[in-house]
Amino acid sequence: MTSLILTNVRPWGADPVDVAIADGLIADVVPTGTADGAGERVDGCGLLALPGFVNAHAHVDKSWWGQPWVSYDGEATTQGRIAHERAERDKHGIPSAASTIAVLREFLRHGTTATRTHVDIDLGVGLRGIETVHEAAAALDGAVEVEIVAFPQDGVMRRPGVLELLDQAATAGATSIGGIDPASIDRDPVAQLDGLFEIAERRGVGIDIHLHDGGELGAFQYELIIDRTVRAGLQGKVTISHGFALGELPAQRQAELLVQFANAGISWATVAPVRSAPLPWRAMRDHGIPIGLGTDGIRDLWSPYGDGDMLRIALGFARLHGLRTDDDLAYAIKLATTDGAPFVQRAGHDLVPGARADIVLLDAENLPDALMRAPRRQAVIAGGRLVVRDGELLI
Helix, strand or coil: CCCEEEEEEEECCCCCEEEEEECCEEEEEEECCCCCCCCEEEECCCCEEEECEEEEEECCCCECCCCCCCCCCCCCCHHHHHHHHHHHHHHHCCCCHHHHHHHHHHHHHCCEEEEEEEEECECCCECHHHHHHHHHHHHCCCCCEEEEEEECCCCCCCCCCHHHHHHHHCCCCCCEEEEECCCCCCCCHHHHHHHHHHHHHHHCCEEEEEECCCHHHHHHHHHHHHHHHHHHCCCCCEEEEECCHHHHCCHHHHHHHHHHHHHHCEEEEECCCCCCCCCCHHHHHHCCCCEEECCECCCECCCCCCCCCHHHHHHHHHHHCCCCCHHHHHHHHHHCCHHHHHHHCCCCCCCCCCCECCEEEECCCCHHHHHHHCCCEEEEEECCEEEEECCEECC
16 A cells, blocks of 8 residues: 655656655656655655665764864874774773764765665774664664674784674674775785684675775785685675775776776775775776765764765765766766665665665756755655655654
8 A cells, every 4th residue: 555655756866756655665767747646645746756876885873963062173093083982982982872873864865775884893992882883773763774794893813702702793683794994904914804704604694894904905905805705606695895905006006906896796884084095996887896975984082073964975985986978967866865775785776666765855957956965855754754854854
């Protein structure tokens, strides 16, 4: 039975249609004025419609959003940020269900309806972060679908007991387990990867590895990950996050690695940071290598930046990579919407019958206009429920 009819909206900026929604899914898309049914009607006023945004790389357990301002401190290196966070997080109540709920609400207000979030797993916090994120997602009653990566931010092999925690996390709701800089953090890349892939094979979960190391050190770890992925038969279940080295390598080296990434079914998650080297995104697209966009941390002990707006992340990707044409600008938006589907365990994510009814309405002429202005989300439908109206949350 139809529960809601969204009238007079323009999917991807095309001609106006009506969208019928039933049981949380898009039931039908028909020319405007022709939808029938007894459901509640919401006038889309000719606004541009997009699928809900997908945040493919977040850290919703670590934010101090909604709390008093925390000044940036500590050393500005990966090791320095890890140490500073470990020393300060308890003072700020991290992880906190209240702050995690606040972050997820900001996601929703900006139109994000699904996220893959890394949740810290270490000897100090144990699995409490996973419990916190589950509690926060439940408080929003599924409006934002949350996939969890159990993330060993402080290292794996250098912290005996972390592998056991990751194994436990794989049975406690994590759909993937993470790793971090196997060479520079653990200084034993083979051991870290052996440990992660053994758990992934045995528990049937994915792997998502933060890789900050640049140049040939990063490329060396790519090769190890590719080899382990193929040998373990985990094609399509391994993601490299950040992966800054790829943009730094010579073109021929990039080309060789892209073929191997494609054959291994490895995907890529990026937050398109301003000082990083651009990715060879055209070649990645041509090879069928999935790319997902994410916010990374938002107002946490790593950085005071971020507000959860994936449209601004897509704009950052466009700027970093010098996108100019309408088609390329539209591609940046697709990275933040439909192309994010595999990162949150969805076979598809679009404004089509059968898809989860995640719909964002914006006052924009077309996709390039929406990207450049990142206008307020006039309305957001999440799982068939109207959760944002006139830019304000209803839940």
